[in-house]
Every structure is written in structure tokens, then in C-alpha cells.
Amino acid sequence: MRRRRRQSSVTLVPETTAAPGTAGTSPNAGTVPAGAAPCPGRGAVEPAGLTALQLMRRLDSGPRGLTERQAEERLVRDGENVVPAWRPVSWPRRFLASLRDPFTTVLLCLGLVSAGIASWGTACVIMALVVVSCVLRSGGEHQASRSMAALWELVASTASVQRRADDQAPPLVRELPVDQLVVGDVIRLGPGDLVPADVRLLRASGLTVHQSALTGESVPVPKDAVDAPAEGGAELPEPEHLCFQGSSVASGSGTALVVATGADTRFAAAYGGPARRRTETAFDRSVHGIAWTLIRFMLLTPPLVLMANAALRGRGLETLPFAIAVAVGLTPEMLPVIVTATLARGAAALARTSGVIVKRLPALHDLGAIDVLCLDKTGTLTQDRPVVERSLDGRGGDDPGVLRWAAVNSFWTLELAELPAPDTLDEAILDAAGEAGADPLAHDGIAALPFDPAHRLATAVVRRPGRHGVHTLVVKGAVEDVLGRCTRLVASGGSAAGDDHPNAAGTTGTAGTTGTAGRAGTTGTAGRAGTAGDAAAPGSGPAPLPLDDEERDRLLGLAAKEAAGGLRLLAVALADRPARPGGYGEPDLHALTFVGFVALRDALAPSAGEALDELARRGVAVKVLTGDHPGTAARACRDLGLEPGGVLTADQLGALSGPPLAEAVGRATVVARCTAQDKARIVTALRESGRTTGFLGDGVNDLPALRAADVGICPRGAVTVAREGADVVLAQKDLTAIDRAIAAGRTGSSTLAGYLRITLSSNLGNVIAMLAAGLLLPFLPMLPAQVLVQNLCFDAAQLAFAFDRPADAALHRPAVLRPRTFLRYITAFGLLNAAADLATFAVLALAVHTTAGRGDPAVFHAGWFTENLLTQAMVMLLLRSGHRTAAGRAAGPVHLAVAALAVIGVLLPLSPLGPPLDMAAPPPLYYALLAAVLTLYGVALAAAKRRYTDRRS
Numbered sequence: 043m044r045r046r047r048r049q050s051s052v053t054l055v056p057e058t059t060a061a062p063g064t065a066g067t068s069p070n071a072g073t074v075p076a077g078a079a080p081c082p083g084r085g086a087v088e089p090a091g092l093t094a095l096q097l098m099r100r101l102d103s104g105p106r107g108l109t110e111r112q113a114e115e116r117l118v119r120d121g122e123n124v125v126p127a128w129r130p131v132s133w134p135r136r137f138l139a140s141l142r143d144p145f146t147t148v149l150l151c152l153g154l155v156s157a158g159i160a161s162w163g164t165a166c167v168i169m170a171l172v173v174v175s176c177v178l179r180s181g182g183e184h185q186a187s188r189s190m191a192a193l194w195e196l197v198a199s200t201a202s203v204q205r206r207a208d209d210q211a212p213p214l215v216r217e218l219p220v221d222q223l224v225v226g227d228v229i230r231l232g233p234g235d236l237v238p239a240d241v242r243l244l245r246a247s248g249l250t251v252h253q254s255a256l257t258g259e260s261v262p263v264p265k266d267a268v269d270a271p272a273e274g275g276a277e278l279p280e281p282e283h284l285c286f287q288g289s290s291v292a293s294g295s296g297t298a299l300v301v302a303t304g305a306d307t308r309f310a311a312a313y314g315g316p317a318r319r320r321t322e323t324a325f326d327r328s329v330h331g332i333a334w335t336l337i338r339f340m341l342l343t344p345p346l347v348l349m350a351n352a353a354l355r356g357r358g359l360e361t362l363p364f365a366i367a368v369a370v371g372l373t374p375e376m377l378p379v380i381v382t383a384t385l386a387r388g389a390a391a392l393a394r395t396s397g398v399i400v401k402r403l404p405a406l407h408d409l410g411a412i413d414v415l416c417l418d419k420t421g422t423l424t425q426d427r428p429v430v431e432r433s434l435d436g437r438g439g440d441d442p443g444v445l446r447w448a449a450v451n452s453f454w455t456l457e458l459a460e461l462p463a464p465d466t467l468d469e470a471i472l473d474a475a476g477e478a479g480a481d482p483l484a485h486d487g488i489a490a491l492p493f494d495p496a497h498r499l500a501t502a503v504v505r506r507p508g509r510h511g512v513h514t515l516v517v518k519g520a521v522e523d524v525l526g527r528c529t530r531l532v533a534s535g536g537s538a539a540g541d542d543h544p545n546a547a548g549t550t551g552t553a554g555t556t557g558t559a560g561r562a563g564t565t566g567t568a569g570r571a572g573t574a575g576d577a578a579a580p581g582s583g584p585a586p587l588p589l590d591d592e593e594r595d596r597l598l599g600l601a602a603k604e605a606a607g608g609l610r611l612l613a614v615a616l617a618d619r620p621a622r623p624g625g626y627g628e629p630d631l632h633a634l635t636f637v638g639f640v641a642l643r644d645a646l647a648p649s650a651g652e653a654l655d656e657l658a659r660r661g662v663a664v665k666v667l668t669g670d671h672p673g674t675a676a677r678a679c680r681d682l683g684l685e686p687g688g689v690l691t692a693d694q695l696g697a698l699s700g701p702p703l704a705e706a707v708g709r710a711t712v713v714a715r716c717t718a719q720d721k722a723r724i725v726t727a728l729r730e731s732g733r734t735t736g737f738l739g740d741g742v743n744d745l746p747a748l749r750a751a752d753v754g755i756c757p758r759g760a761v762t763v764a765r766e767g768a769d770v771v772l773a774q775k776d777l778t779a780i781d782r783a784i785a786a787g788r789t790g791s792s793t794l795a796g797y798l799r800i801t802l803s804s805n806l807g808n809v810i811a812m813l814a815a816g817l818l819l820p821f822l823p824m825l826p827a828q829v830l831v832q833n834l835c836f837d838a839a840q841l842a843f844a845f846d847r848p849a850d851a852a853l854h855r856p857a858v859l860r861p862r863t864f865l866r867y868i869t870a871f872g873l874l875n876a877a878a879d880l881a882t883f884a885v886l887a888l889a890v891h892t893t894a895g896r897g898d899p900a901v902f903h904a905g906w907f908t909e910n911l912l913t914q915a916m917v918m919l920l921l922r923s924g925h926r927t928a929a930g931r932a933a934g935p936v937h938l939a940v941a942a943l944a945v946i947g948v949l950l951p952l953s954p955l956g957p958p959l960d961m962a963a964p965p966p967l968y969y970a971l972l973a974a975v976l977t978l979y980g981v982a983l984a985a986a987k988r989r990y991t992d993r994r995s
Contacts, residue, residue, distance in 0.1 A: 608677020
């Protein structure tokens with residue numbers, strides 16, 4: 043069964059020339075994805091100027107298609123018609139790739155050094171942490187990859203192919219898998235079909251295609267079978283006689299010749315053209331900066347310890363294990379585990395509750411750090427369908443009668459032309475007319491001329507009640523095309539023309555007869571100036587006015603004004619013709635009477651307004667990068683409560699790049715007329731200016747921008763190549779889902795930031811205290827085994843941070859891990875922690891001096907071990923930024939971890955495990971003095987945190 047895309051069944055939406063980019067024009071004309079060739083074929087490139095017959099001869103094909111034998115030979119020679127697929131990364135490769143994480147690399151180096159000096163306990167613990175971190179990270183990303191495997195359904199499964207059994211057999215049309223298509227095949231296209239390869243049209247009837255996946259155009263593009271393209275026509279970005287893989291048929295039908303398949307299609311060229319290597323993201327920059335700061339400290343610490351002990355205490359290499367232990371103590375060993383566990387937990391929750399798949403775990407942090415979100419208008423802020431805003435007469439006043447005539451045209455065109463489905467334009471008109479109480483069935487349908495992309499008109503021929511012998515042509519289409527065929531204007535056209543009185547004037551005028559428009563009761567000649575065959579203006583209202591060039595320019599100006607305000611206009615015109623049994627055609631569509639305009643706008647996405655408000659509260663600036671008319675995009679923003687500010691077009695940005703481009707875009711909300719390259723250029727400039735940028739896209743043309751952003755986002759319905767290039771895949775193209783993803787990212791980032799602040803400041807304080815104690819004491823302040831146990835206890839307690847809930851305030855600003863900010867924070871609080879440790883030295887000296895065990899290193903080790911774990915417990919409790927209950931108590935996991943850490947710190951030196959670790963119980967006086975030190979430390983810590991919070995806010 044051929045796969046259809048019902049949402050793509052939309053005919054071309056006409057629009058005034060004041061709003062280029064619609065109604066037969068391509069807003070992204072000239073948009074060629076990076077690296078795309080115009081139309082290469084496997085062994086056959088279409089030269090400019092070749093006729094269809096010449097091309098078929100060159101490809102050894104013909105109008106009847108290939109034989110089965112020819113097709114099999116070409117399939118063997120060229121391969122299947124498939125885009126080079128992205129190969130999922132195996133779990134072992136993901137595991138090895140996770141070893142490249144900076145912190146993991148640091149731990150590996152420390153583990154190897156520990157093994158080199160025979161510190162096997164330290165080495166085993168570090169290696170275990172490395173393995174756990176890599177398993178968690180690779181497992182989470184592998185699960186996301188498996189979830190993505192369920193999304194490969196958006197491809198055409200079969201195509202209608204015309205082939206012959208042999209040279210003498212007649213051609214037969216049958217459905218074949220698209221991967222079996224070869225160059226030279228003749229295929230049939232109909233509404234809803236996905237174009238399975240790059241093709242040259244041989245015949246076309248009212249054919250329009252959606253190619254937003256390639257160019258980002260929001261309206262269908264007309265296509266026609268040009269037998270002999272103009273010189274250079276095949277090299278044009280959007281030649282009218284070529285259709286490309288990845289596009290879909292909106293309306294009409296056609297027969298086409300396959301000229302490129304598989305890797306030679308434009309789709310595949312766009313897939314491979316952009317740089318496949320992802321740029322460094324916000325997470326990479328943050329982690330690398332913090333990692334290198336720690337590495338510098340760690341490389342500096344062991345030499346300092348060795349030199350200080352050698353110079354002051356005469357110790358040599360015997361202090362190397364202690365120096366390594368100090369370096370290990372500075373390292374946040376659990377960081378890779380906590381980062382992976384936090385991000386994996388957040389990603390799993392998003393997939394479970396919101397259908398959001400995070401393919402690359404660090405992308406969850408990047409989501410939380412986003413402060414600029416770039417997106418397209420169609421499908422995000424607006425739906426892929428229009429709605430009627432109002433109907434206007436020739437003077438610009440509201441006139442519901444114009445809508446009634448437009449509904450008559452839409453209804454009978456659909457009925458009599460036997461179109462497979464109404465397009466979104468006709469659906470919008472019929473829906474609005476139904477709400478207004480208009481009944482198209484009040485007129486009897488006679489014939490219909492469906493929408494013609496060349497003339498941009500659709501015509502319905504109807505018979506009005508009581509009008510025997512007269513048929514009324516109701517014409518609807520692009521403003522320029524309709525006005526170009528009108529010779530008269532009904533000033534209040536819709537209402538007057540809509541009054542279907544049986545005696546309304548409108549019989550055919552006699553050639554050369556001059557008079558007033560006939561009213562009820564007039565017989566003979568319904569007078570007006572005219573020529574034979576012209577129709578009088580139908581209706582019972584005021585007499586029609588001549589439509590001269592000046593009046594036509596006025597109407598075009600009115601249409602341009604409405605279009606600049608974001609509306610898309612259709613013109614409606616009428617003409618009476620003598621009833622005849624034969625059909626109607628192009629010659630009848632002249633000397634029309636203009637009735638009015640129907641103005642449409644894009645239907646707003648139901649949840650977009652609320653989502654935009656929430657994004658603004660979260661500090662995320664939204665930039666709309668679209669190929670549409672600037673007025674259309676600006677109106678959608680205003681209707682949703684998003685002030686567009688200064689609206690720019692890509693042409694106005696010119697060749698700007700870097701800071702000037704970022705500054706210009708920063709002052710605007712909408713950048714219209716954007717090509718794929720424009721979007722990537724803007725995203726790159728914003729990133730280089732220091733903004734953390736997200737990009738939401740769903741087409742091949744969006745791939746460069748998806749790659750350029752810190753985090754690329756696409757909906758599940760995006761083309762395959764976009765899903766492969768994105769970091770985050772949404773269940774649907776909905777800003778609400780993005781808002782939930784950003785909130786989840788900030789939750790994880792806040793947890794990581796809190797962990798880093800607490801761990802690094804505490805570790806730095808301990809290292810400073812150890813260095814000072816090593817210089818003041820005649821023995822090592824702590825043995826390597828004691829440092830290892832202390833680190834294990836603290837690290838195990840910190841796992842609770844992976845289950846912490848951040849405060850609500852953390853969700854209202856971008857969460858960025860800035861190395862300089864962290865350095866200032868950990869330096870200030872690390873010095874405070876070191877001061878508490880040095881105060882503990884004094885307490886120990888005073889307490890131990892009054893005991894029989896004075897000078898015993900085991901007592902000092904036990905006292906400092908207890909103090910270290912208690913101060914670390916206080917740091918976890920007081921410096922965390924997590925959620926608190928109404929009663930002010932900490933959340934469960936962290937609270938329990940702090941209590942366990944404090945209990946271990948007090949009881950371990952007193953337990954039977956104390957002596958093996960060379961620790962002896964301190965005297966009771968020590969605990970009393972320690973309580974005083976910890977109280978003062980807690981007060982200082984709370985005051986410092988309050989000052990830091992006030993300064994930050």
C-alpha cells in the first residue's frame with residue numbers, strides 16, 4: 043500500500059505580488075542544501091536544453107518504461123534506491139567513546155599512577171568508578187538509539203512504476219518497493235505520494251508538490267512538464283520540470299522519468315553535504331573548562347607536596363603515595379557517575395512522560411542552558427493550515443457575500459472536478475462559510491475547472507435559482523491573475539452579488555447596446571456598455587463600475603497592504619455566460635466582474651502562546667527564522683503575544699557574520715526569507731557571541747542549522763536525515779514539549795552545578811588543609827588509606843544528588859556551567875573550609891595536649907577524619923540548592939545521605955575498624971570543642987551562601 047501524507051494534500055495558496063514567496067513563487071528560490079547537485083543521475087546527468095525524448099534516449103529508456111531485464115541489470119549495476127543510511131553505533135563502541143570524557147580521562151590517569159606506585163586500593167576504586175560511569179553513559183545512549191529505531195517509518199514504501207515484461211509486451215503499472223527503482227524507470231505520481239527519486243516530468247496535470255523538507259517553503263510549488271527547458275534550466279535551484287526525492291505531491295498528477303536514485307539524489311547530496319562533525323556544544327565547553335582547571339591543580343599538587351616535605355621535613359619519595367592521595371582527594375571522582383546518572387534519569391523521564399527522546403545525553407544539559415531558541419513558523423507557531431480572517435469588498439469593507447461566493451467555488455470545484463481530497467485552502471473557506479450559515483448547495487453545479495498552477499485560478503460553473511438559460515462562472519485565485527481578467531468592479535460586490543433574486547439583472551447584453559443595468563422586470567436588453575458575449579455583472583446591487591488601470595492598481599495596493607499585515611489574499615470574480623451544453627475553458631475566463639477578496643491567515647498552534655510565555659519566563663529568547671513573507675511571520679508572532687520587534691529579511695542581513703550578525707539578530711524576533719545557509723549562519727553567529735542556541739527544524743534544509751546549534755531539535759515527523767542529525771527528537775512539533783525538555787535539562791544541570799560547587803569547594807579546602815598540616819606536623823596528617831576511605835564515604839553520599847530536586851528559581855534561568863564562576867565559588871568556600879580544618883588543628887592540639895595520648899598520630903588522624911566528614915555533611919546540607927518542603931526541611935535522599943555521612947564520621951574511628959586504619963578515639967573534650975568549631979563554621983557558611991545568592995540575583 044502506498045504511504046500517503048494527508049497533511050500534504052494542499053493546493054497552491056495564491057497571494058498577491060506584494061507578498062512574494064507564495065502563489066507560484068518559491069520563497070526560498072535559490073535555496074540549495076549545501077553540497078547538493080541540481081540533479082545528478084547514476085551515470086546520467088541531465089544537461090541543460092535536452093528535450094524529454096533526448097533524455098530518454100540517453101538513458102536508454104522510453105515512454106513505455108524499462109523492461110524487467112533492463113531494470114534488473116541497472117539495479118545490480120547501480121544498487122538499491124536508498125539514501126546511505128546512518129549506522130547505529132554498537133554498545134562496545136559507545137563504551138569506548140565514553141572514555142574520552144575529560145573527567146574520566148583524569149580518573150584513568152590517576153588510577154594508572156596509583157597502580158604504578160602500588161597503591162592498589164586507590165587504583166581499584168578509581169577503575170571501578172570509571173567502569174560504572176562508562177556503563178551508565180553508554181547504556182543510556184544505547185537505549186536512546188534503540189528508541190530512535192522505531193522512528194524510521196517516514197519513507198515512501200512503494201511507488202507506481204510502469205514496466206514491460208519484454209520489448210514486445212505492453213507496459214503495465216504496478217506497485218514496487220521504492221528501493222527497486224532505477225534510472226530510466228517511468229513512474230506515476232498522484233496526490234499524497236512521496237516522490238521516491240529525482241525525476242523529470244513527462245506529463246503533468248495541475249501538479250503541485252510540497253518540498254518544504256528540501257527548501258522550507260510553506261506552500262506547494264507548481265510543477266509542469268517542459269519538453270525543452272531553457273538553457274540552464276536544469277541547473278536552476280527549483281526547475282519546474284524536475285521533482286526531487288523527499289518532496290510530496292500536494293495536488294494533481296503526473297508521469298515522470300527517474301533520472302537519479304540513491305546516493306545521487308539531491309536528498310542524499312544534502313544529507314552528505316553539511317559537515318558531519320558536530321561543533322563543540324555548551325556542555326563540552328563547560329566540562330572541558332572545569333576539567334582543565336582541575337587538571338592544572340592536580341598536576342601542581344603532588345610536586346608541591348613532595349618539595350615541601352623534602353625541604354622542611356627531609357622526607358623523600360616515601361611521601362609520593364600521600365601526594366597522589368591528595369591529588370585524588372581534589373578530584374570529584376563521582377562526577378562522571380553523577381553526571382551520567384542525572385542525565386540518564388532525566389532523559390528516561392522525558393521519554394516516558396513527554397515522548398521526548400534525548401539521543402545524546404549531554405544534550406539534556408544543553409537544553410537547560412539554552413537562552414536562544416531558533417525555530418520556523420509553520421508547524422510550530424502555526425498549524426499547517428490557513429483559516430479565514432475576513433472577506434472584503436472592493437473598497438476594503440467587510441462583506442460576507444464574498445465569502446459565500448468563494449464557498450460556492452470551493453464546494454463545486456471539489457465535487458465536479460473529482461479531486462481526491464480538499465486542500466487546506468478550500469477546507470478553510472468551507473469551514474468559515476459553514477459557520478456563517480452559507481449554503482453552497484443553493485446553487486446547482488454545472489461544471490468545474492480545477493486549480494491550474496499556470497494560471498493560478500479555479501473556476502466553478504453554477505446555475506442560480508430562477509436564472510434559466512444563464513450560467514454563472516465563479517472564479518477564485520491569485521489576486522494578480524484574477525484582476526488581470528476583470529473589466530468591471532462591484533463596489534459592494536459580495537452582498538449584492540449574493541442576493542439571488544430570480545429577477546436580478548444579468549442576462550447577456552447585446553453587442554453595442556448601452557444603457558443602465560437592468561433591474562427586476564426589465565426585459566429584452568439588460569443594458570450596459572459591452573460587446574457580444576460579455577456578461578453583465580450579476581446581482582441586484584449597485585451598477586458595476588469600469589475597472590481601469592488606475593482602479594486595478596488601487597486594488598493591488600489594497601491587497602499589498604493586507605498582505606503586509608500578514609494576511610494571504612484570494613480574489614473572487616463572477617461572470618454570466620449563456621447556458622450551453624459544451625464545456626467551458628480558458629477563453630471564457632475573461633471580462634469578469636471583480637467581487638472582492640477573501641483574507642486568510644495561518645491557524646495558530648493551540649499551545650504556542652502559552653508555551654511562548656513560559657519560555658519567556660525561563661529566560662529563553664525566541665527567534666523565528668522562516669522562508670515566509672515577513673508580514674505573515676510578524677502577524678503570527680503578534681497574534682501569539684510575541685512582540686516581533688524589528689522584522690528583518692535575509693537580504694537585509696547581507697553578508698554579515700560573527701558579532702555584527704548576532705547583534706542585528708538579537709534586536710529582532712523575526713528573520714524572514716531565510717535560506718538553509720542563512721539559518722545556519724545566524725545560528726553560528728549567535729553561538730559564537732556566547733549564546734547557548736537551540737534550533738528546531740524538520741527538513742533537509744534545516745540540517746546545517748541543526749548541526750551548527752548547541753542542541754538540534756526535530757519532531758518525530760521530520761525527514762530521516764534531520765532525525766539523524768538532531769540531538770533531541772520530539773513526539774510532535776510542539777513548543778510545549780520543548781518547554782518540558784528545557785525544564786528537565788535545567789533540573790539536571792542545577793543538580794550537576796550544585797554537586798560541583800559542593801564537591802570542589804570541600805575538596806579544595808581539604809587539600810589546602812593537608813598541605814598546611816604536612817608542613818606543620820612531624821607526621822603525615824592523614825594516611826593514604828584514610829584519605830581513600832574518606833573519599834569513598836563522601837563520594838557515596840553524593841550519589842544522593844542524582845535524585846535531588848532543584849529549587850523552582852533554578853528553572854527560570856539558563857543553567858550554564860561557567861568555569862570562571864566555579865573557580866571563584868570554590869576558591870571562596872574552599873578557603874572557608876580550610877579555615878575550619880585549621881581551627882580543628884588547634885582544637886586537636888588543645889584536646890590532645892590534656893590527654894595521655896598527646897602526640898599520638900592515630901588520635902590526630904581520627905579527629906581530623908571525623909571533622910572532615912562532618913564538615914562535608916554540613917556543606918552538602920547548607921550549600922545545596924535543592925527543593926525544600928514547606929516546613930523548610932531538606933528533601934529525602936540528600937537528608938538521609940547527610941545523616942549517614944555524619945554517623946560514619948563519628949562512629950568509624952570508635953569502631954573496630956579504627957585501629958586497622960591507624961585511628962584512635964579522640965578524648966571527649968575534643969568533641970565538645972569540635973561542636974563549637976562546627977557551629978561557627980555553619981554560621982559562616984550560611985552567611986557566605988546568602989551573600990552569594992543575593993549578589994547573583
